[in-house]
Amino acid sequence: MTSLLVFSDLDGTLLDHHTYSFASALPALQTLKTFAIPCVLNTSKTFAELASLRKQLNHQDPFIVENGSAVYIPKHLSLYVDEALEDCGDYWLKSFGPKRDALIKLTNDQQTTYNFKRYSDMTWQELVSITGLEEENAKQSMQREFTEPMIWHDSNIALTAFRKYLADFDIQIQKGGRFAHLMGKYCDKANAMLWLKQVYEAQGDENMTTMALGDGENDVGMLSKADIPVVIRSPVHAPPEVPNRSDAWLTDAYGPEGWTQAINLALSKQGIL
Known part of the structure; x- marks a missing residue:
């Protein structure tokens, strides 16, 4: 081996x-x-x-x-x-890291400050139109346990400010191919x-x-x-x-x-x- x-x-x-x-x-x-x-x-x-x-x-x-x-x-x-x-x-x-519910709760009041849309704000139909996934796969993708993906519509400067805000709660944002992911610091x-x-x-x-x-x-x-x-x-x-x-x-x-x-x-x- x-x-x-x-x-x-x-x-x-x-x-x-x-x-x-x-x-x-x-x-x-x-x-x-x-x-x-x-x-x-x-x-x-x-x-x-x-x-x-x-x-x-x-x-x-x-x-x-x-x-x-x-x-x-x-x-x-x-x-x-x-x-x-x-x-x-x-x-x-x-x-x-923490469970997904904690991430959603933490960012609920930030949507008036920054322009983003989270998975929890979308329907599976919206996710299909964004990703091209089949219906079943889109629904599976929405079954998050530890992270909350979001589409970031704001500026890079705003993203930096949002990251700084979240850091105080040991939460980070990692950018992937299509989405930015809210997740625990570790x-x-x-x-x-x-x-x-x-x-x-x-x-x-x-x-x-x-x-x-x-x-x-x-x-x-x-x-x-x-x-x-x-x-x-x-x-x-x-x-x-x-x-x-x-x-x-x-x-x-x-x-x-x-x-x-x-x-x-x-x-x-x-x-x-």
């Missing part, structure tokens, strides 16, 4: 930005399974969204939801964790990745090599903390810069095609392929 541990964003990375297809990534996903390399989904998506997507992918590894707000560990993996976790049926849950894709890396290393594999793949601003923290940071080229925005990481890879192809290229290159460099 190799010591490589893969963390992957979904939208625009493993999933095509426009079609949400992952077809071109399936061969590389199968290769990871063949070599027993965990592929941890690290996404802004919800548990409800991932329940159906993981079935389509035949995904058996842990997954991180809502931009690093929580880690779900399938119980069948028998990963030992030296702290109390929440029992969620087939999964153990590690959460890093909810972060990087924090969740590093926590899960420690879990795997505690099983006896002391020096795991982390590979992270993402395409958006909300992936930068995860990319900056990974041993192998991979920026997936996007058809709709410029590649995000990863501070102090001149070794970050930038794929030639977009989305899942670029993802596959990067996985195959990493496995080759690791001497696995």
